[in-house]
Amino acid sequence: MRSQKLRPRLLAAASVFLLIAQFPLQAGAEAIVAKEEVANFLLGNGMEVVVIPDHRAPIVTHMVWYKAGSADEPPGKSGIAHFFEHLMFKGTKTHKPGEFDAKVSEIGGNENAFTSYDYTAYHETISPDALGDMMAMEADRMRNLILTDEVIGPERDVVLEERRMRIEGDPDSLLSEEVQATLYQNHPYRVPVIGWMHEMEKLNRADATEFYDRFYTPNNAVLVVAGDVDVAAVRKMAEDTYGKVARGPDLPPRTRPTEPEQNTSRTVTMKDARVTLPSFGTQWVVPSYRTAENGEAEALDLLAEILGGGTRSRLYQALVVNDDAASGVGAYYNGTMLDDTSFTVYGAPRDKAALARLEADVAAQIQRIQRDGVTESELEKAKNRLIRSMVFAKDSPASMANIYGAALTTGSTVEDVQKWPERLQAITADQVKAVAVRYLRPRIAVTGYLLPDDSTSN
Amino acid sequence: MRRSEPAGIAGFASAAIAGVFLLCATFAAQAAVKIQEVTSQSGVKAWLVEDYTVPIVSIRFAFDGGSASDPAGKDGLANLMTGLFDEGAGDLDSEAFQIRLDDVGAEMGFSASRDNIYGSMRMLAENRDAAIDLLRLAINSPRFDEAPIARIKSQIVAGIQSKENDPQTEAGRRWLRALYGDHAYARPDEGTPQTLASIGADDLRAFHKAAFARQGLHVAVVGAIDAATLKTDLDRLFSGLPERPELAPVPDVEQKLGQEIRYDYALPQTSLRLAYPGIGRDDPQFFAASLMNHILGGGTFTSRLFREVREKRGLTYGIDSGLVNYEHSAALVIGTQTRADKAAETLGIIRDVVAQMAKDGPTEAELEAAKKYVIGAYAINNLDSSGSIATTLVELQLDDLGIDYFERRVGLINAVTVEQTRDAARRLLSVEPAVLIVGPPSQPAKEAN
Numbered sequence: 001m002r003s004q005k006l007r008p009r010l011l012a013a014a015s016v017f018l019l020i021a022q023f024p025l026q027a028g029a030e031a032i033v034a035k036e037e038v039a040n041f042l043l044g045n046g047m048e049v050v051v052i053p054d055h056r057a058p059i060v061t062h063m064v065w066y067k068a069g070s071a072d073e074p075p076g077k078s079g080i081a082h083f084f085e086h087l088m089f090k091g092t093k094t095h096k097p098g099e100f101d102a103k104v105s106e107i108g109g110n111e112n113a114f115t116s117y118d119y120t121a122y123h124e125t126i127s128p129d130a131l132g133d134m135m136a137m138e139a140d141r142m143r144n145l146i147l148t149d150e151v152i153g154p155e156r157d158v159v160l161e162e163r164r165m166r167i168e169g170d171p172d173s174l175l176s177e178e179v180q181a182t183l184y185q186n187h188p189y190r191v192p193v194i195g196w197m198h199e200m201e202k203l204n205r206a207d208a209t210e211f212y213d214r215f216y217t218p219n220n221a222v223l224v225v226a227g228d229v230d231v232a233a234v235r236k237m238a239e240d241t242y243g244k245v246a247r248g249p250d251l252p253p254r255t256r257p258t259e260p261e262q263n264t265s266r267t268v269t270m271k272d273a274r275v276t277l278p279s280f281g282t283q284w285v286v287p288s289y290r291t292a293e294n295g296e297a298e299a300l301d302l303l304a305e306i307l308g309g310g311t312r313s314r315l316y317q318a319l320v321v322n323d324d325a326a327s328g329v330g331a332y333y334n335g336t337m338l339d340d341t342s343f344t345v346y347g348a349p350r351d352k353a354a355l356a357r358l359e360a361d362v363a364a365q366i367q368r369i370q371r372d373g374v375t376e377s378e379l380e381k382a383k384n385r386l387i388r389s390m391v392f393a394k395d396s397p398a399s400m401a402n403i404y405g406a407a408l409t410t411g412s413t414v415e416d417v418q419k420w421p422e423r424l425q426a427i428t429a430d431q432v433k434a435v436a437v438r439y440l441r442p443r444i445a446v447t448g449y450l451l452p453d454d455s456t457s458n
Numbered sequence: 459m460r461r462s463e464p465a466g467i468a469g470f471a472s473a474a475i476a477g478v479f480l481l482c483a484t485f486a487a488q489a490a491v492k493i494q495e496v497t498s499q500s501g502v503k504a505w506l507v508e509d510y511t512v513p514i515v516s517i518r519f520a521f522d523g524g525s526a527s528d529p530a531g532k533d534g535l536a537n538l539m540t541g542l543f544d545e546g547a548g549d550l551d552s553e554a555f556q557i558r559l560d561d562v563g564a565e566m567g568f569s570a571s572r573d574n575i576y577g578s579m580r581m582l583a584e585n586r587d588a589a590i591d592l593l594r595l596a597i598n599s600p601r602f603d604e605a606p607i608a609r610i611k612s613q614i615v616a617g618i619q620s621k622e623n624d625p626q627t628e629a630g631r632r633w634l635r636a637l638y639g640d641h642a643y644a645r646p647d648e649g650t651p652q653t654l655a656s657i658g659a660d661d662l663r664a665f666h667k668a669a670f671a672r673q674g675l676h677v678a679v680v681g682a683i684d685a686a687t688l689k690t691d692l693d694r695l696f697s698g699l700p701e702r703p704e705l706a707p708v709p710d711v712e713q714k715l716g717q718e719i720r721y722d723y724a725l726p727q728t729s730l731r732l733a734y735p736g737i738g739r740d741d742p743q744f745f746a747a748s749l750m751n752h753i754l755g756g757g758t759f760t761s762r763l764f765r766e767v768r769e770k771r772g773l774t775y776g777i778d779s780g781l782v783n784y785e786h787s788a789a790l791v792i793g794t795q796t797r798a799d800k801a802a803e804t805l806g807i808i809r810d811v812v813a814q815m816a817k818d819g820p821t822e823a824e825l826e827a828a829k830k831y832v833i834g835a836y837a838i839n840n841l842d843s844s845g846s847i848a849t850t851l852v853e854l855q856l857d858d859l860g861i862d863y864f865e866r867r868v869g870l871i872n873a874v875t876v877e878q879t880r881d882a883a884r885r886l887l888s889v890e891p892a893v894l895i896v897g898p899p900s901q902p903a904k905e906a907n
Contacts, residue, residue, distance in 0.1 A: 056511045057491065057841050089759070098769070101759035106827055108834015111759075125838050157772025161727070165775050165795055168726040277620035311544075312560050321552075321609065327616030350616050381560060388563045392580060394512045396843035452623075 038404070039231040040414040043238060045247035046219030050404045050414060051234045052226035054397045060227030061398040062134050063123040064142070065405040067222075068215035070195070071117045071188040071256055071339070077211075079195015082115040083159050083203050084211050088122060089113075090151045092144040097151060100137055109134075117189055118338040119409035125398060128228045135241040142216055142245055152205050160201065163194050171272035172450060176281075179268045179448035183283050186257045187339060217248025224405045226397035256339060259285055262444045271453035277327070278355040279348035282362075282447040286439045288337040290411030297335045298424050299431040300343060300439070304333040305382040306374050306432065307365065308345060312381065314365050315345070324350050325358050338410045343439060355449075366440050373433035387421050491841055493851065493861055496679075498689040500697035504677035505851045505861060506688055509844065515586055515681035517593070518578040518848040520856055522674030523705040526572045526642040526786070529665070532657050534649015536575060536669075538607075538614060539662050540568035543577070545606035547595035552606045555592070564589035566596065572643060573708075573785035574856065575669055580845065583682040586691075594694050600666060602659045615651050626729070629721035629896040636719045637733065637892055641711040643787060671703040672696060678851035680844035710786045716890040720899075728801035728897025729794070732808065735886050736781055736788025739857050745870055746878035747790075747886060748781060752828045753820045753879075754811070754887075755779030755792055760827070762811050767794065773804045790886050798898045805893070816887035819880025833868050 039051040070081045091097035104111040109126040124134050167173040177192045184190035194200070223242060225234050262285065289297040308315040308331025319326040329347035345366065349358040393399050407417045494506045528535045544559060544566055546552040559566060564581040577597065581589035621627040631646065638644035649657075675696060679688055713733060737747040755763035755778045767777045777794035792812075796804040820828070840850040854863050 054511065056509055057837060059838055059842055098760070098765075102827070105758040105760045105831045106834075108831050108836070108838060110835070110838055125842070127834060127838070154770065154772030158768055158775055161773070161796065162775035164726045164797065274623050274625065275620075276622045277616060311556060320613070324609070324612065327613050327620075348616070348620070350612055352619075384563060385560070388582065391512070391582060392514060392565070395514060395516075395845065398842060 038414060038418070039235075041235065043218065043243045045243060045245060047238075047242050047245075048222045048408065049235070049238055050222065050224045050408065051229065051231045052224070052397060052400050052404065053229060053231065054226060054400070055228050058128055058228045059125060059397070060128045060131055060225060060229050061123060061125045061401045062131060062138070063121055063224045063226075063401050063405050064138050065119050065121045065222040065224065065409045066215055067118070067220050067251075067254065067409045068120055068211070069116050069118040069409075070191060070193040072215065072254065073188070073191070073211070076199060077203065077207050078191045079159065079163075079200040080203055080207050080211050081120055082194055083156065083200065084208050085113050085115045085120050085122075086155050086159055087147060087152065087208055088141055088145065090155070091146055092140050093146060094140060094144065095137065100141070103133070103137065115193055117193060119406065121405055121409075123398075123401070125227075131225070131229065131234075132237045132241070135237050139241040139245055142218065142221070142242070145212060147205050147208055147212075149205055152208065156200070156203060159194070160197070163197060163200060167192070167194065168197070171270050171274060175268065175270035175448050175450050178270070179281065179283065179446060182266050182268050183285060183342060183446040185260060185262065187259050188256055189337075189339065189341075215251075217251075218242055218245045219247050220251055222405060222408045224401045224408075226401035226404075254338060259340060265443055266446045267449065268446070269449045269451060271451045271455075273453045275450055275452045277348055277352060278449065278451045279328075279346065280355060280359055280447055280449050281344055281346035282359075282445045283342045283344045284439050284441070284445060285340050286333070286343045286435075288339060288341040288410070289335040289407075289416070290338055291340050292335075295423060295427055295431055296435050298420075298427050299435045300333045301335060301386060302379065302382050302424070302427055303369070303374075303432050303436055304331045304343065305386060306378050307331040307369065307436075309382070309385070312385075314369075315347070315362060318365055319347070319358065319361055323361070325354065325361050326350060329358070329362065336406045336410050336412075345440075352452075355451075359447075363442065366436065369433060369436045370440070374429050376429060379427075379429050379432065383424055383427075386424060390421065491837075491847060491864065493864075494685055495861055496685045496688050496692070498692035498697065500693050502672060502675070502677070502692040502696045504679055504688060504692055505855065506678075506683070506685060507680045507844075507847055507851070508682075508684060509680065510682045512844070513583040513682050514580060514844065515583055515679065515683050516578070516580045516844040516848045517677070517679045518576065518845075518852050519675060519677040520574045520576050520852050521669050521671070521703070522574060523669045523703060524570045524572050524574045525645070525647040526708045527669070527705040528642070528645070528649070529661070529706075531653060532649075532661055533645045533653040534614065534647070535657055535661060535665050536570035537648050538611060538654065538657060539665060540570045540575060541610040541614070542602055542606060542662065543568045543596040543600055545610065546601035546603050547592075548599040548601075550595065551601065551603065555595075558588075559592055562588040562592065564592065566593060568596075570647065572647065576852070578845075578848070586683065590691050590694060597670065597695055598698050600662075602662045602666075604659065607659060607662070611654050611657075614648055615654060618646075618648060618651060625721060625723035625725065625896060629719075629723075629894060632719055632721060633731070633892075633894045636717060637713040638711055638787070639714065641786075642708055643711060643784065667700065668704040671700045673702050675699070676852050676855035678848040678855070680848045680851075708786055713787060713789055713892065715892045718893045718895065721894075721896045722899035723896065724898050725896070726798065727795045728798045728895060730792075730796070730801065730805055730808070731894040732792040732812075732891040733893075734790040734792075734812075734891045735889055736783060736790050737882070737886065738788055739783055743878065743882050743885070746874045747882040749825060749828045749832060749871070749874055750815070750820055750879040750882045750886075751779055751781050751790060752832060753824045754815050754883075756828075756831075758831060762815065763792065763794075763808065766807055766811050767796075767804060771807070773797070773800055773807070777808075801895065801897055805895075812887050812891075815883045819883040820876060822876050825874070825876050825879055829871055829874070833871055836867065 041049050073080050104124055107130045109124050111124040113122040181190045286300055287296050315329045319329050326347050327350045331345045333343045334341050345362055347358050347362050349355050491507055496504050496506045525536045546555050562585045564579055566579045568577045579593050634644045737744055755761045763777045767773050774794045774796045779792040782789045782791050841847050
């Protein structure tokens with residue numbers, strides 16, 4: 001009848017491996033905006049500001065992004081980035097717990113926050129005349145949060161419930177967690193954003209305070225304002241609010257443990273009585289927009305689009321339209337990550353017994369590209385689709401704010417975002433073939449299987 | 459799969475969540491979206507918001523009649539049909555159509571809710587003409603060729619089969635049967651493998667002809683297009699459709715409340731759903747009920763249920779209540795999920811919060827805050843992109859609220875008194891609800907009563 005919406009403090013990118021589900025095409029979301037439209041500057045304390053004016057409706061999206069995500073957590077404290085995100089709503093020296101929520105609600109605003117591997121963001125969508133107040137309250141909780149055991153206890157229960165809801169009760173999510181932990185052997189992307197249950201249960205006030213003091217400073221934050229505002233007014237308000245927060249100590253470079261050479265293919269299998277139709281997903285570690293060189297990230301975006309980006313893709317045409325092998329099949333690449341990221345192909349057969357055949361068929365499509373490359377026409381159409389998606393993204397100021405916030409907290413710049421279409425246009429068919437050959441190697445693939453469990457019944 | 463959430467429900471929920479404080483800003487917001495009513499030469503009407511900021515055009519439309527109008531034994535027909543509009547139309551077969559659509563750079567989507575069939579297209583302004591031409595073909599001349607029918611059917615069947623052992627799916631099915639009995643609302647929108655097997659091209663053609671008619675058509679267009687051009691496009695798209703729809707009428711239905719439906723399954727959490735009587739969109743008490751619902755469990759972090767169940771006790775990650783309105787039935791539904799061993803306690807707290815609201819209703823201060831939210835949130839939730847504006851304008855037409863609704867809405871909300879919200883609370887919440895409990899069997903929920 002009515003599905004529960006994704007609710008408060010939602011967790012971004014908890015599962016990377018969503019079979020058949022629709023996932024936002026992160027890379028395609030990077031947007032094209034003429035340079036003069038977007039302002040980008042630093043406040044005196046080092047806080048970066050991006051302003052994206054759009055005067056169509058008197059609405060503004062205000063976001064503060066911190067360069068702190070689950071991959072920045074201390075070992076053994078998994079889940080603290082996300083748990084701390086929840087605690088940011090608990091009141092400060094000058095604002096009682098609940099006051100922030102009440103204030104946003106009173107003006108009809110939308111608010112929430114999300115945590116991912118590389119960033120945590122807090123956002124409100126409001127009418128422009130409330131922007132100054134929002135900035136004042138957001139700047140206040142950047143440094144003046146009061147954390148007591150009274151607020152921490154129930155909120156820890158809330159995030160434990162959140163984990164039960166999102167992960168424990170869902171075989172898909174449990175599998176994708178363990179595939180991720182297998183794909184990455186050393187890098188902290190192997191740890192789920194929401195945290196491991198046994199570590200989450202032990203998170204406490206000291207952990208939260210330490211995380212807060214380390215990462216929540218203006219020089220580790222990016223302010224993004226998109227909507228019905230003018231740049232000069234935003235700059236003045238930002239200087240009067242965020243600008244008054246003392247600069248924190250310089251943070252060390254975000255250097256995390258890196259992956260060793262991978263030499264094995266690995267499989268991870270989840271059997272569950274709730275599953276009737278088997279499915280698989282295969283992943284590889286590949287460069288992200290920050291770590292890639294020579295256009296490899298753009299080439300991986302195009303490879304994902306050509307191989308499995310939609311109904312015109314090779315996988316869909318070959319295995320859904322021209323054959324009845326798959327009920328769902330596709331590929332995706334999430335390039336908006338600070339460190340090396342993953343490339344995924346996935347599929348579910350139409351016939352329960354035909355998983356192995358489908359997996360072989362998908363592998364054959366990859367081999368075809370590795371051997372023969374992609375056609376000029378395919379490449380051009382894929383470029384058009386990705387660039388078009390950026391024009392469509394401009395329709396929503398909130399999605400523009402998301403694009404810039406995610407880019408700037410994962411090592412990209414405003415200019416990188418703006419020149420993405422140009423860089424994409426320059427990619428050749430040979431480059432697409434080259435990344436397929438170099439990265440999608442069966443010998444080091446990690447495959448997750450979601451299978452029916454015939455041995456148990458409820 | 460190729461279905462999207464029926465926008466009607468979401469649109470309604472946000473429209474339903476309807477404050478004074480922001481009066482000036484709100485008027486400005488509403489003024490900013492200037493709606494023109496455009497009537498084509500052949501008499502097709504559309505609401506247009508003309509805006510050239512971004513070089514795209516969004517069109518959205520709805521026909522009366524959706525899955526609830528599936529003929530007997532042909533459950534899933536409307537849903538299947540909406541998967542076939544980009545699978546060949548006019549002279550273009552499936553592949554030719556999809557290549558053209560991709561080349562012109564347009565995104566086309568069709569979906570069925572229980573009460574309506576929706577279509578939409580988002581296109582680059584420079585390719586508008588070619589894109590509209592494809593949409594015209596899809597609306598007027600879908601081919602319903604055998605191969606795509608078989609393929610889309612088998613995808614839907616795979617989707618159904620993939621959830622055969624899913625406790626939430628099965629519980630949801632039982633819930634609908636318990637609430638709606640043998641009414642069409644109890645049937646699964648996507649059908650069953652058996653009913654889908656019985657649907658052929660002739661059924662699809664007949665249903666298309668019966669449902670796609672000019673009476674019962676509601677159109678909204680937003681973006682880089684002027685009224686004169688739109689008039690021509692409206693005729694291209696819709697003037698060739700039959701005048702009247704010929705679908706069998708769907709009767710109104712009262713939900714059967716006062717029952718408990720349990721579905722036992724060893725899960726880490728127990729999910730709880732409570733259905734109370736709802737209120738029609740045209741009921742004079744609608745806004746009073748909507749404000750009361752907002753205070754009880756509406757969409758912010760400040761509701762009574764959110765405070766009691768989540769903030770104070772940490773029993774859940776999410777809890778909310780909402781007014782759910784279909785064409786022939788309405789409900790107020792509360793939903794949450796909690797640790798299996800806390801299910802009885804959580805249900806008890808929800809019942810206490812509801813009982814308190816039924817008895818005393820909202821306070822003046824709560825109502826004041828709710829009004830402010832509901833007034834201010836409208837533009838933010840409904841007008842933030844051309845797609846969402848088009849969606850909102852179609853929903854306003856479906857709800858028959860009038861083109862001046864944006865101007866009238868603030869007044870309607872401000873007119874609600876605290877007594878009216880207390881009446882609404884008594885009316886909706888004094889009734890024993892239908893309760894759905896999905897989770898491990900060992901937790902006797904009766905204890906909570």
